[in-house]
Amino acid sequence: GQQVMQIPQYQHVQEGEDFTTYCNSSTTLSNIQWYKQRPGGHPVFLIQLVKSGEVKKQKRLTFQFGEAKKNSSLHITATQTTDVGTYFCAGPGKTSYDKVIFGPGTSLSVIP
Amino acid sequence: DAGVTQSPTHLIKTRGQQVTLRCSPKSGHDTVSWYQQALGQGPQFIFQYYEEEERQRGNFPDRFSGHQFPNYSSELNVNALLLGDSALYLCASSLAWRRSSGNTIYFGEGSWLTVV
Numbered sequence: 664g665q666q667v668m669q670i671p672q673y674q675h676v677q678e679g680e681d682f683t684t685y686c687n688s689s690t691t692l693s694n695i696q697w698y699k700q701r702p703g704g705h706p707v708f709l710i711q712l713v714k715s716g717e718v719k720k721q722k723r724l725t726f727q728f729g730e731a732k733k734n735s736s737l738h739i740t741a742t743q744t745t746d747v748g749t750y751f752c753a754g755p756g757k758t759s760y761d762k763v764i765f766g767p768g769t770s771l772s773v774i775p
Numbered sequence: 776d777a778g779v780t781q782s783p784t785h786l787i788k789t790r791g792q793q794v795t796l797r798c799s800p801k802s803g804h805d806t807v808s809w810y811q812q813a814l815g816q817g818p819q820f821i822f823q824y825y826e827e828e829e830r831q832r833g834n835f836p837d838r839f840s841g842h843q844f845p846n847y848s849s850e851l852n853v854n855a856l857l858l859g860d861s862a863l864y865l866c867a868s869s870l871a872w873r874r875s876s877g878n879t880i881y882f883g884e885g886s887w888l889t890v891v
Contacts, residue, residue, distance in 0.1 A: 664834075696879060696880075698882075704884070705863075705865060705882045705883065705884045705885050706818065706865070706882050707882070708879055708880070708881060708882075711879055751817050751818070753817075762808070762820050762823055762831045762833065763808070763820070763867075763880055764820060765810075765817040765818045765819075765820075766817055767816060767817045768816075768817045
């Protein structure tokens with residue numbers, strides 16, 4: 664079945680440094696979604712990418728969807744303590760009708 | 776505009792007992808998915824309900840069952856609880872497949888289940 668992997672599992676950065684997490688799927692995705700979960704909270708939707716090679720920005724966050732629609736990345740520029748949390752990528756399978764499968768997440772710690 | 780609401784927020788059960796968790800989807804949403812999130816892991820898909828029927832199911836035993844009501848709200852039932860069932864149970868709502876090109880899901884705050 665479909666598997667979604669993320670690296671790294673954990674990342675500790677000094678405040679102001681950049682951060683990147685990578686997501687890979689074993690199958691082609693119809694779209695890729697990113698979620699953020701703060702400690703003790705629930706996953707919150709950040710963004711969805713649909714097109715091959717698509718790049719979207721949200722302030723200091725840059726999201727990219729690979730050409731083959733099997734990988735994605737999230738890059739945070741100049742991290743802040745408010746960025747602390749676990750970032751999950753998730754995607755349905757070949758069609759948007761499929762169940763949304765989550766990766767294991769990358770936990771980001773920001774040292775002030 | 777109400778978001779996804781879940782109840783109860785926390786509960787403790789004993790091994791072998793049964794539990795029912797409840798979810799009301801976001802206003803305007805008609806599809807409910809349930810996820811189990813163990814500590815330090817990503818959400819694991821349990822099943823999805825649409826039009827009061829289970830449409831898709833993840834790799835969970837039959838002890839996990841659900842229901843969707845005409846008002847789109849949903850219940851998750853777990854029978855014969857095991858210690859390993861201790862987790863955060865998340866309900867997520869979305870629009871029906873046929874009307875949604877992205878199937879973006881919105882989570883409730885979850886129900887923390889501890890089995891002792």
